[in-house]
Amino acid sequence: MNNSGIFIVDKPQGITTNKLIQQVKRKLNLKKVGHAGTLDPLATGVVIVLVNSGTKLSDYFLNQExxxxxxxxxxxxxxxxxxxxxxxxxxxxxxxxxxxxxxxxxxxxxxxxxxxxxxxxxxxxxxxxxxxxxxxxxxxxxxxxxxxxxxxxxxxxxxxxxxxxxxxxxxxxxxxxxxxxxxxxxxxxxxxxxxxxxxxxxGVFDINQAKTLDDLELKDLISNYDAVKQNEYQIYELNKEEFDDVIKGKKIKLDLEKERVFLSYNNEIIALYGKENDYYRSLKGGFSV
Missing domain, CATH: 3.30.2350.10 (Pseudouridine synthase)
Structure with missing residues (x-):
C-alpha cells in the first residue's frame, strides 16, 4: 500500500500546527509529514496534513481559499x-x-x-x-x-x-x-x-471531513489521486507507452489546453507536467513513492 496522500485533521486548541503533524506522524508511524496551512495555537479546525509524497502537493492546497x-x-x-x-x-x-x-x-x-x-x-x-x-x-x-x-x-x-x-x-x-x-x-x-x-x-475540504487526532486512522488517508481530483485539477491518465516515457523523465506530447497537468497511471498520481511549446515536461515527480 502506498501510504501517500492527505489527512483532514481537526486541530485542537493549545498546540502548534507543527506539533499536531508530529503527533500524527508518531501515532500512525509515518515516514514524512507536512501541512498546507498553519493555524495559530489558539485556533482549532481544518488542517490538511500531507503524508509522504503528498508533501509535494503543498503549494496547491496552500493557495486555496x-x-x-x-x-x-x-x-x-x-x-x-x-x-x-x-x-x-x-x-x-x-x-x-x-x-x-x-x-x-x-x-x-x-x-x-x-x-x-x-x-x-x-x-x-x-x-x-x-x-x-x-x-x-x-x-x-x-x-x-x-x-x-x-x-x-x-x-x-x-x-x-x-x-x-x-x-x-x-x-x-x-x-x-x-x-x-x-x-x-x-x-x-x-x-x-x-x-x-x-x-x-x-479549499474543498471542510470540517465535516476532519478527524480528531484520537479518532484518526490510516484508513482516513485520502490518496494523492483523490485529493487532486476533489480539487478539480486536471488529471491525464497515461497509457503504458506514455508511462514508460514519464518514468524516464522524458517530455511527452499531449493534446491539452491546461498549462499544468497531473499525470496518473492506474489511478495513481505519477508526476506533475507543464506545457512547453508543443510538449509537456516534468515539473515534479516522485509521487508514486
Whole structure:
C-alpha cells in the first residue's frame, strides 16, 4: 500500500500546527509529514496534513481559499492580536453599536487590501520569523503589508453590552484573521483581539471531513489521486507507452489546453507536467513513492 496522500485533521486548541503533524506522524508511524496551512495555537479546525509524497502537493492546497468562524472582543488590544497574548491597551470610552459594526463589516465584503500581519506570526524578515523577534522583545521590525482578498464577511452575533462579536469569514490564502479583527476595530476607532478562531474549510475540504487526532486512522488517508481530483485539477491518465516515457523523465506530447497537468497511471498520481511549446515536461515527480 502506498501510504501517500492527505489527512483532514481537526486541530485542537493549545498546540502548534507543527506539533499536531508530529503527533500524527508518531501515532500512525509515518515516514514524512507536512501541512498546507498553519493555524495559530489558539485556533482549532481544518488542517490538511500531507503524508509522504503528498508533501509535494503543498503549494496547491496552500493557495486555496479558507473559511473561518471567529469571535472578537472589542475595546482591548493584545500584542499577539489574540487572547494568548498580553494586554497592551484598553479603550474605556468607546461604545460600538450594532449599526456601526454592520456598516464597517459590509465594507470588507469582496474587499482587497494591503494587510499588515501580526508580529506574532511565522513570516520571515531578514531570515528570522516574526514571532522570534517578538519573543526577544523587538517590536520595531519593518513588517511588509500583504495583499489579501476578503471574499465574504457575515456577522453571526453581537453582544453590544460586552463588546463581543462573531464572524464567518471567507478569505484568500495568506489572510490573517487576527489582523482582520484588529482592522475592523480600527475602522470603528477602537481596539479588539481574537478570543476564538476555527477554520471551517480549506479549499474543498471542510470540517465535516476532519478527524480528531484520537479518532484518526490510516484508513482516513485520502490518496494523492483523490485529493487532486476533489480539487478539480486536471488529471491525464497515461497509457503504458506514455508511462514508460514519464518514468524516464522524458517530455511527452499531449493534446491539452491546461498549462499544468497531473499525470496518473492506474489511478495513481505519477508526476506533475507543464506545457512547453508543443510538449509537456516534468515539473515534479516522485509521487508514486
Amino acid at each position: 479558507k473559511i473561518y468562524q471567529v469571535k472578537g472582543q472589542l475595546y482591548t488590544a493584545t500584542d499577539s492580536f489574540d487572547s494568548d497574548g498580553n494586554i497592551t491597551e484598553t479603550d474605556e470610552t468607546s461604545h460600538v453599536t450594532l449599526k456601526q459594526l454592520e456598516q464597517v463589516i459590509d465594507k470588507y465584503n469582496d474587499y482587497e487590501y494591503e494587510q499588515i500581519p501580526p508580529i506574532f506570526s511565522a513570516i520571515k524578515v531578514q531570515g528570522k520569523k516574526l514571532y522570534e523577534y517578538a519573543r526577544c522583545g523587538v517590536s520595531d521590525v519593518a513588517i511588509q503589508p500583504r495583499k489579501v482578498h476578503i471574499k465574504k464577511v457575515e456577522l453571526l452575533s453581537f453582544d453590544e453590552e460586552m463588546g463581543i462579536f462573531e464572524l464567518r469569514v471567507e478569505a484568500s490564502k495568506g489572510t490573517y484573521i487576527r489582523s482582520l479583527v484588529v482592522d475592523i476595530a480600527h475602522d470603528l476607532n477602537t481596539l479588539a483581539h481574537v478570543t476564538e478562531l476555527r477554520r471551517l474549510k480549506s
